[in-house]
Amino acid sequence: MPVSSSLPHSITSSPPRFAILVAGGSGTRMGAGQPKQFLLLRGEPVLLHTLRRFADPALQLAEIVLVLPADQLETWQYLCRAYAIDIPHTLVTGGATRWASVKAGLQALQPHPQGLVAVHDGVRPLVSPAVIERTYAAAATHAAAAAAVLPKDSVRTLSQHGSSSLNRQRLRLMQTPQTFEIDLLRRAYTMPELPTFTDDATVVDDLCRVQLVEGDYRNLKITTPEDLLLAEALLVNG
Ligand SMILES: Nc1ccn([C@@H]2O[C@H](COP(=O)(O)OP(=O)(O)OP(=O)(O)O)[C@@H](O)[C@H]2O)c(=O)n1
Numbered sequence: 001m002p003v004s005s006s007l008p009h010s011i012t013s014s015p016p017r018f019a020i021l022v023a024g025g026s027g028t029r030m031g032a033g034q035p036k037q038f039l040l041l042r043g044e045p046v047l048l049h050t051l052r053r054f055a056d057p058a059l060q061l062a063e064i065v066l067v068l069p070a071d072q073l074e075t076w077q078y079l080c081r082a083y084a085i086d087i088p089h090t091l092v093t094g095g096a097t098r099w100a101s102v103k104a105g106l107q108a109l110q111p112h113p114q115g116l117v118a119v120h121d122g123v124r125p126l127v128s129p130a131v132i133e134r135t136y137a138a139a140a141t142h143a144a145a146a147a148a149v150l151p152k153d154s155v156r157t158l159s160q161h162g163s164s165s166l167n168r169q170r171l172r173l174m175q176t177p178q179t180f181e182i183d184l185l186r187r188a189y190t191m192p193e194l195p196t197f198t199d200d201a202t203v204v205d206d207l208c209r210v211q212l213v214e215g216d217y218r219n220l221k222i223t224t225p226e227d228l229l230l231a232e233a234l235l236v237n238g
């Protein structure tokens with residue numbers, strides 16, 4: 001897949017913007033028999049919806065990197081032909097974990113010493129341009145920013161004695177995009193992988209304070225079968 005050189009990117013003083021869409025997972029919790037990023041949502045692959053959101057010209061991205069499982073590159077190339085996908089992107093093979101896939105995506109952006117990079121789950125197809133823009137804007141000021149929402153349910157923590165409640169006003173549910181100065185994210189991803197790295201904010205935490213910005217409850221991660229039904233309903237009803 002050719003490297004993009006034609007996404008609209010105006011020559012301004014603002015740093016160039018990149019995006020890594022991680023879609024290197026196998027979707028075990030979905031149990032669909034194929035990776036969930038290729039399941040159809042309103043007749044089109046989940047990943048195509050996500051790619052389109054990032055191709056919004058208003059976002060002015062310089063390059064989109066798409067990370068896929070090694071054994072799914074041909075599937076994606078087939079889908080590109082079948083759905084006439086003409087959005088320029090760079091295709092990269094992922095790793096065994098999300099962390100390894102993000103690292104592979106960063107490798108593809110090696111020629112770019114500076115700029116802002118948004119890391120987004122390929123399986124969050126309903127992300128809005130407003131949320132994406134908020135993370136880039138906050139990262140431009142704070143170096144690290146991530147979308148998050150307040151929990152809507154009560155939350156308890158487990159111990160050997162039972163459970164106790166947590167103050168949910170002090171909790172946030174992390175979403176993507178999570179957006180960073182590219183050199184900061186590169187430095188963070190030189191550290192060895194830890195089991196506590198569940199997102200990019202956890203990888204960066206030791207180097208920089210991550211600014212949280214308002215996410216969106218519609219920006220759901222398609223993880224289990226009911227998420228696909230919810231996403232379908234949200235797409236139909238707006
Ligand atoms: N080795 C991996 C694992 C995950 N991901 C991506 O990270 C995002 C969030 O991961 P998750 O929802 O856990 O996806 P899967 O790993 O596919 O799902 P599961 O854990 O159910 O197998 C997804 O877009 C997924 O494709 C990735 O790029 N590479």
Ligand SMILES: C[C@](O)(CO)[C@H](O)COP(=O)(O)O
Pocket residue numbers: 098121173174175176198199200221223
């Ligand atoms: C990155 C993430 O989507 C933020 O909520 C989440 O941590 C991914 O978790 P998963 O277990 O890989 O689905």
